[in-house]
Structure formats: structure tokens, C-alpha cells
Amino acid sequence: MPCYVYLPAINGLVPPEIVRTIRAFSEFCYLVRRDVHTQGSLEQLSQALARFHQHREFFRSSGVRAEGFSLPRQHSIEHYLDRIWEFGAPNGLCSSITEAKHIKAVKEPWRRSNRYDALDQMLMTNQRLDELAASRVDFTERGMLAGDCLAAARSALGLDGPAITTYAQRREAQSAASRLGSGENEDGGAVDGPRVMAHMTMATTTHSQHGRTADHIAAEFSIPSLCDLIRQFLYHKMGSSGPDPAICSGATLPLNLCPPFSDEAISVHYSATATFYAPSDPSSIGGMRREIIRANPLWQGHHARFDCIFVNKSDHHHGLLGMEVAQVCLLFSFKYQHRRYHCAAVHWFDKVAEGPDEDTGMWVVKPAIRRGHHIMSVINLTSIVRAAHLIGVSGSYEVPEDLQSHNALSYFNTFYVNKYADHHAFDLLHEYNTV
Incomplete structure (x- = not known):
């Protein structure tokens, strides 16, 4: 269930303390994401964190977390306020960024390997992908990726109108045509x-x-x-x-x-x-x-x-x-x-x-x-x-x-x-x- 509809979905079905716990945690997450923080917003952040700690005790008293709270991400939010004072607004910085890089650098190369001595194969895959990316940048700067044989033929024949000259442009044109034909529009x-x-x-x-x-x-x-x-x-x-x-x-x-x-x-x-x-x-x-x-x-x-x-x-x-x-x-x-x-x-x-x-x-x-x-x-x-x-x-x-x-x-x-x-x-x- 998307997080932005979670609170209304559970309200009335679970005890109010649970609803208030989720509300306090959601408000903390939204407040901490602000691109600019002030004294007032940091006070709001501190209040949201205090309310979260207060209301989550219901999970302990009801026996759901009788042994206490030792979840790493719940513990890490206690340090956000001090880190914002030290380094400024995180503005969306979170562990999902490193997770995305982990997928590209580890998980996908692992799937391409034959699983035997996979580390060497993964390193070689990353090295070749880096070389291909560097080559693309170099070719683009030299103008080698601007146009293709179709564009040259159109130019030689003197055809009017802009040509779709690159692979990216062709894909975009195909995607736009597909959206138009299906009645799909962007929101x-x-x-x-x-x-x-x-x-x-x-x-x-x-x-x-x-x-x-x-x-x-x-x-x-x-x-x-x-x-x-x-x-x-x-x-x-x-x-x-x-x-x-x-x-x-x-x-x-x-x-x-x-x-x-x-x-x-x-x-x-x-x-x-x-x-x-x-x-x-x-x-x-x-x-x-x-x-x-x-x-x-x-x-x-x-x-x-x-x-x-x-x-x-x-x-x-x-x-x-x-x-x-x-x-x-x-x-x-x-x-x-x-x-x-x-x-x-x-x-x-x-x-x-x-x-x-x-x-x-x-x-x-x-x-x-x-x-x-x-x-x-x-x-x-x-x-x-x-x-x-x-x-x-x-x-x-x-x-x-x-x-x-x-x-x-x-x-x-x-x-x-x-x-x-x-x-x-x-x-x-x-x-x-x-x-």
C-alpha cells in the first residue's frame, strides 16, 4: 500500500495510538526532506520525533514489541537533528542512493556472471561498462553520434523537415506515438x-x-x-x-x-x-x-x-x-x-x-x-x-x-x-x- 494513503486506510481499524505513531513518523520523514531548514522547522522535527517515541510505546505495552525497540532505522533518526546542524539539510539524501548504486555495481554484474569465481567477472564487467561510458562521452564530443546514414541520405536528397537522427530521438518519437495512440497522457x-x-x-x-x-x-x-x-x-x-x-x-x-x-x-x-x-x-x-x-x-x-x-x-x-x-x-x-x-x-x-x-x-x-x-x-x-x-x-x-x-x-x-x-x-x- 502506498505510504501516502496508509494513514486514512488504518484510521478506525487500529487503536488511535498506532495511528498517531505512524503520523508522527510520517511527519518526521516529510519535515527532514525539506530543502532548507530553519529554527522553526528543526523545532517541528524535534517535536515529531518526541511524539513518535511517545506513541510507539503502545507497541511495547500491548506486547507487539515487548522486548523493546532495536530497529536500526528507527535508531538512526535520533541523530538527524544533530547532523543537520553540522552538515545542513539532507534534501533527499538517504540510503536508497547507495542501494541504487549497489544494484548497478554488484547485483547486475553478479547476474551476468556464471557464479564461479564471480568477483573477477564482476570487476571485469564494471571495468568494461566504464570504458563504454567513457567512449560514448568521447564520441559525442567528436560529433560521431550526431546523425546516421538515414540523416545523410535525407540531406543528400534535399528533403525538407527535421529528421529523427539519433537512436534516442527515435525511441522518444516511438514512445510519444504509442502514448498518443493509446490515449495515455502525462499527469x-x-x-x-x-x-x-x-x-x-x-x-x-x-x-x-x-x-x-x-x-x-x-x-x-x-x-x-x-x-x-x-x-x-x-x-x-x-x-x-x-x-x-x-x-x-x-x-x-x-x-x-x-x-x-x-x-x-x-x-x-x-x-x-x-x-x-x-x-x-x-x-x-x-x-x-x-x-x-x-x-x-x-x-x-x-x-x-x-x-x-x-x-x-x-x-x-x-x-x-x-x-x-x-x-x-x-x-x-x-x-x-x-x-x-x-x-x-x-x-x-x-x-x-x-x-x-x-x-x-x-x-x-x-x-x-x-x-x-x-x-x-x-x-x-x-x-x-x-x-x-x-x-x-x-x-x-x-x-x-x-x-x-x-x-x-x-x-x-x-x-x-x-x-x-x-x-x-x-x-x-x-x-x-x-x-
Whole structure:
């Protein structure tokens, strides 16, 4: 089971002390991975370690580890704080690095040997691999690997257009063609570019198979009030005073105050890209990472996919106190009075409590429903921070084995906002005043 869904999975099935033990250890692991440490983060690290040692005593008192704790990796975390003061942030440095080198230098050469006097054969294998790597570097510098006979033939024939000249380029082209043919698309990863805290861009592709007016699209995407929501959005965007449009549902805003909107053409998009600064995650050299947020009624030809997101509410509060959680129901753009707007229609979620759950450390939310209807808004694309990972709160009840991701949001009543999805989500949602 992936570690980022482990806590919600066990909560309610095991004693709370076990949940809190796993939570403290997870928080320690995420905190220690930070690319920069401060006095405050090191205090948080020390507190997480103290809570881990406190709660893990339940394993001793319950008889699971009656003889005590002598696990090497649990012992090694006691030295992290001093080593960070001495050498700085480890920033992802761990034993898995040496393990990866051990595989290349020992395990793979061993498998290539005939198992008789294997050491000499392993050393010879490593020596030849080093020579091949050095030769490749030398050949590349000399230009000997730039192009092949096919490129020379194209050049001699005067064919236009860029040729795929190298083996790596051919493999990449084949891989891209395979993804395109199967309907597979990337969901994000490291990306080069200037460092920005967060940036949203709409996909350039529009889908003309949908209607072009608000009424047609509202019927296709089951958003009956779409036209009214757009009018309320325009009320805020065109300079009228009032609540922040990123968090205002418009339910109390009289429509007679809103600009007219009925026959204007609307373009439907299936995705948008969130680019944000995430130096602790596997990112590019500049620390930038991207992810794709989707609102696709037929994802990969099977089921609908409507992602959940964080929406910026206030820059003056940390974590979920400064954000709201919503589900994207539609990504669209339109032009109004010579200006183009990129928007999202969203369902809102309400916080169940004033703070995170005491056992898991995660906020719990539920769909915002008034008078039997979801509270919805149209928001500006730029108010979206990034995707949110919600996990249903099952408690002690069994989850059906046939439950799929596309219907999970309609099955559960409440959801954990997963701060352990990745390091950026942890930094975004972690309550740094937790003791």
C-alpha cells in the first residue's frame, strides 16, 4: 500500500495510538526532506520525533514489541537533528542512493556472471561498462553520434523537415506515438523554466463537439445554473465591490445586479496545467514541478474524471485556513467585452471542524450542500493553486472492492484532505504550530 494513503486506510481499524505513531513518523520523514531548514522547522522535527517515541510505546505495552525497540532505522533518526546542524539539510539524501548504486555495481554484474569465481567477472564487467561510458562521452564530443546514414541520405536528397537522427530521438518519437495512440497522457512531473510560486495555464486545445452556448454546455455537464454563475463571476471581475470571487458562491447575489450573458460563445477545455515551486519533490534543477488538472467527461475512453483542487482564499493564513477545497466540474474560456476569461466551474467542500483531525493530522471536508444542491461557483483559473488529493473517511466500515476512483467522491460523506500526497502538499497543508 502506498505510504501516502496508509494513514486514512488504518484510521478506525487500529487503536488511535498506532495511528498517531505512524503520523508522527510520517511527519518526521516529510519535515527532514525539506530543502532548507530553519529554527522553526528543526523545532517541528524535534517535536515529531518526541511524539513518535511517545506513541510507539503502545507497541511495547500491548506486547507487539515487548522486548523493546532495536530497529536500526528507527535508531538512526535520533541523530538527524544533530547532523543537520553540522552538515545542513539532507534534501533527499538517504540510503536508497547507495542501494541504487549497489544494484548497478554488484547485483547486475553478479547476474551476468556464471557464479564461479564471480568477483573477477564482476570487476571485469564494471571495468568494461566504464570504458563504454567513457567512449560514448568521447564520441559525442567528436560529433560521431550526431546523425546516421538515414540523416545523410535525407540531406543528400534535399528533403525538407527535421529528421529523427539519433537512436534516442527515435525511441522518444516511438514512445510519444504509442502514448498518443493509446490515449495515455502525462499527469505532470519536473519542468524547466523560471521560478514562480504558482502559475496556472489553460490547455490550448478546445473541444468543439460540445455546445457553444452556456445553456448547451450546462445541459451536457449537468450544471443547470452555469449562465447565472458566469454572470455572478463577471459582476466581481468587472470592478464591482463585493466578496472575493474566488470564494463567493454568488448564492446571495441578486442577478439583476450582474452583467447580461446568454449567447456568447464558450470554449470547453479538458485540462489545465498547474506549475509551482516544489524544491523538496523530485523536480528540475530550478525546483519547478507541474501537474495536470483535468475535467474530462470521458477520460481515456472509460469514465469521467473531474479533479479536486485547492483554491486560494487568503495570502495571510497558512494551510487550509488560507485555501478552500473544490472539485472542478468544467474548464472553459470565453470572450466578453474584448477580454478573454479562463474559468472553472467548481463544487465547493466545507471543513468539518476548525482544525485538522487529532489522530491523522489531516483536515476533513464534506461536500457543501444547501437545500439539497451542491454549492457552486465560477472562479478565475488563476485562483487555483494546485490539485488536491481527497481520501474517503470510511472509519470502521469496509470499502467495497468494486469502488473506483471515478465514483469515490459520490460514495463517501466526508473526506481527508491528504497532506501526505507529496512534499509540496505537506508543506502547503502542515500545521506548523502543532505541538
